Amino acid sequence: xxxxxxxxxxxxxxxxxxxxxxxxxxxxxxxxxxxxxxxxxxxxxxxxxxxxxxxxxxxxxxxxxxxxxxxxxxxxxxxxxxxxxxxxxxxxxxxxxxxxxxxxxxxxxxxxxxxxxxxxxxxxxxxxxxxxxxxxxxxxxxxxxxxxxxxxxxxxxxxxxxxxxxxxxxxx
Numbered sequence: 001x002x003x004x005x006x007x008x009x010x011x012x013x014x015x016x017x018x019x020x021x022x023x024x025x026x027x028x029x030x031x032x033x034x035x036x037x038x039x040x041x042x043x044x045x046x047x048x049x050x051x052x053x054x055x056x057x058x059x060x061x062x063x064x065x066x067x068x069x070x071x072x073x074x075x076x077x078x079x080x081x082x083x084x085x086x087x088x089x090x091x092x093x094x095x096x097x098x099x100x101x102x103x104x105x106x107x108x109x110x111x112x113x114x115x116x117x118x119x120x121x122x123x124x125x126x127x128x129x130x131x132x133x134x135x136x137x138x139x140x141x142x143x144x145x146x147x148x149x150x151x152x153x154x155x156x157x158x159x160x161x162x163x164x165x166x167x168x169x170x171x172x
Contacts, residue, residue: 023047119170126167133160 024046025039026032039045086094133139139151139159151159 021047123167123171126163126170130160130163130167133163 021036023035023037023039024032025043027043033039133156139156140148141151143149
């Protein structure tokens with residue numbers, strides 16, 4: 001168990017400097033120095049490696065449904081060629097964005113299906129009411145008092161005309 005603890009500690013110690021910024025500079029004596037700490041300000045330095053960037057939340061344009069590339073359309077191909085392979089964090093961010101886009105598209109499709117289903121149902125109801133009126137016979141409605149009232153022939157013809165308009169509107 002102690003050996004495992006030592007091995008894990010050693011592995012962590014070796015891995016930590018791998019993500020740090022590295023600097024190279026030449027001092028006044030001509031000696032080359034390599035360090036993870038910045039050199040004095042009066043010495044010309046060369047950055048050897050950029051530190052690993054933390055995962056940042058999506059930009060404001062991405063949150064609104066756009067992408068970062070839309071903001072800089074002309075620069076996108078150049079940046080893609082220079083950047084090389086994506087980091088794990090960038091890949092994860094792209095994956096999450098694709099999943100969110102898929103979820104939005106699926107929600108939109110479900111909403112459209114619900115609207116279409118409602119339209120079909122409304123059309124069926126309007127046609128059934130119209131067929132009932134055109135069938136003839138005595139027609140009744142419930143009045144304001146909650147009592148059954150029989151429609152006159154004139155009321156039936158007005159109701160039939162109204163239902164034809166509703167059926168035409170619902171079935172378009």
